[in-house]
Amino acid sequence: EPEVTQTPSHQVTQMGQEVILRCVPISNHLYFYWYRQILGQKVEFLVSFYNNEISEKSEIFDDQFSVERPDGSNFTLKIRSTKLEDSAMYFCASREGQDYEQYFGPGTRLTVT
Amino acid sequence: KNQVEQSPQSLIILEGKNCTLQCNYTVSPFSNLRWYKQDTGRGPVSLTIMTFSENTKSNGRYTATLDADTKQSSLHITASQLSDSASYICVVSRSGGSYIPTFGRGTSLIVHP
Numbered sequence: 164e165p166e167v168t169q170t171p172s173h174q175v176t177q178m179g180q181e182v183i184l185r186c187v188p189i190s191n192h193l194y195f196y197w198y199r200q201i202l203g204q205k206v207e208f209l210v211s212f213y214n215n216e217i218s219e220k221s222e223i224f225d226d227q228f229s230v231e232r233p234d235g236s237n238f239t240l241k242i243r244s245t246k247l248e249d250s251a252m253y254f255c256a257s258r259e260g261q262d263y264e265q266y267f268g269p270g271t272r273l274t275v276t
Numbered sequence: 277k278n279q280v281e282q283s284p285q286s287l288i289i290l291e292g293k294n295c296t297l298q299c300n301y302t303v304s305p306f307s308n309l310r311w312y313k314q315d316t317g318r319g320p321v322s323l324t325i326m327t328f329s330e331n332t333k334s335n336g337r338y339t340a341t342l343d344a345d346t347k348q349s350s351l352h353i354t355a356s357q358l359s360d361s362a363s364y365i366c367v368v369s370r371s372g373g374s375y376i377p378t379f380g381r382g383t384s385l386i387v388h389p
Contacts, residue, residue, distance in 0.1 A: 167319075205380065205381045205382065207379070208377055208379075211376075218375065219376055252317075254319045266322075267320050268319050269318055269319050272317075
């Protein structure tokens with residue numbers, strides 16, 4: 164069964180460093196999303212991406228964040244200068260169409276020290 | 277303000293027993309409500325999705341109900357199994373162009389043998 168994959172599973176970085184989190188959505192899906200979940204808190208929407216551009220973004224998704232679909236398979240989230248409060252699980256998700264089910268990846272645990 | 281409140285925060289039951297989880301929301305205008313199961317350290321997995329016109333939806337031992345008038349939903353788990361131990365998250369999406377979903381904090385369910 165097709166699934167969303169994410170790499171790495173765990174990323175440790177120092178404050179101020181840039182990180183890139185990678186996702187491979189399900190191949191025929193057209194809508195892509197990033198979410199984050201700080202430990203012990205609820206999942207929060209970051210950004211949605213469709214037709215090679217951002218559809219919507221939340222207040223969390225400030226200038227430090229960017230997304231890119233560099234080729235036909237990968238979908239990346241970049242954090243330019245990480246802060247301690249960026250430590251969280253980051254989930255990628257994709258879906259085939261607007262009225263279709265959304266599938267989440269296993270997540271990348273980002274730890275900023 | 278668009279909010280999703282879940283109760284109880286945590287629940288412990290014995291294997292084989294039934295349980296019901298609650299979700300109240302203020303999200304408006306309403307588009308759909310989803311229940312997800314999230315195992316520790318994993319991404320959420322969809323259990324059910326309901327639109328305004330649907331009152332109940334089943335997926336195996338999981339049955340979700342929706343009362344759009346009172347803005348309440350429940351998830352009933354029948355004959356619980358040890359593998360049901362997880363966080364159950366209620367997510368409500370708005371209609372009218374904005375996709376951004378509102379997540380509840382989840383109910384942590386522990387099933388004991």
